Amino acid sequence: MTAPEVGVEDFTHVFEPATASGAPALLLLHGTGADEHDLLPLGRALAPGAALLSPRGKVTENGMNRWFRRLREGVFDVDDLIARTAELAAFVRAAILAYDLDPERIVVSGFSNGANTGAGLLLLHPGLVAGAALFAGGAPLQGREPDPVDLSGVQVFLGNGVADPITTIDQARLVAAQLGQRGADVEAREHPGGHQLTPDVLTQAREWFERAKF
Ligand code: MLT
DSSP states (O other): OOOOOOOGGGOOOOOOOOSSSSOOOEOOOOOOTTTTTHHHHHHHSSSOOOOOEEEEEEEEEEEEEEEOOOEETEEEEEHHHHHHHHHHHHHHHHHHHHHTTOOOOOEEEEHHHHHHHHHHHHHHHSOOOOOEEESSOOOOTTTTOOOOOOOOEEEEEEETTTOOSSHHHHHHHHHHHHHHTTTTEEEEEEEESSSSSOHHHHHHHHHHHHTTTT
């Protein structure tokens, strides 16, 4: 399969340059129904001083932006996810050139549908990102076993609710296992709540980000 030809103009997006010298770049992937502005405050909280690259998902479901199609809640169109993730990976490569980002220091962060997509980038496009902080996400390929890619050196933080009715904790634990088995250094934190990012988990993610020294 050839990589799609994609330029930065192909995704509606916000780019905020780094405000601290030598800071990494954070790729922000919003959840269903949100847009490129939604996670900017999360990005600033998680990685103060980092460059922020925040695109908008191109799929719409009843007027809501998403990253890939789903057949119904919790059941993904995995072929669409694979194709859309390839297009997003090509966008990130175009943004690295357009905005002069360090290709070794891109970290993805996403919520819900954006977290699933971030996990898809890790498993399907190894080497694209150095790390990931994913909230309320699960295993993007669902029942399919991901290829045995090498994710050693990749640092991952996962935050999930044990009572999440949308992304079950089993899906969250499955993606943690898939990433860990492929060599990623995974820190998985569970909170008692549902499909949300809690203040405690955000604090844990900030501390993880600081320790990771991207
Ligand atoms: C999805 O990707 O569909 C998520 O798990 C749920 C959502 O975005 O609503």
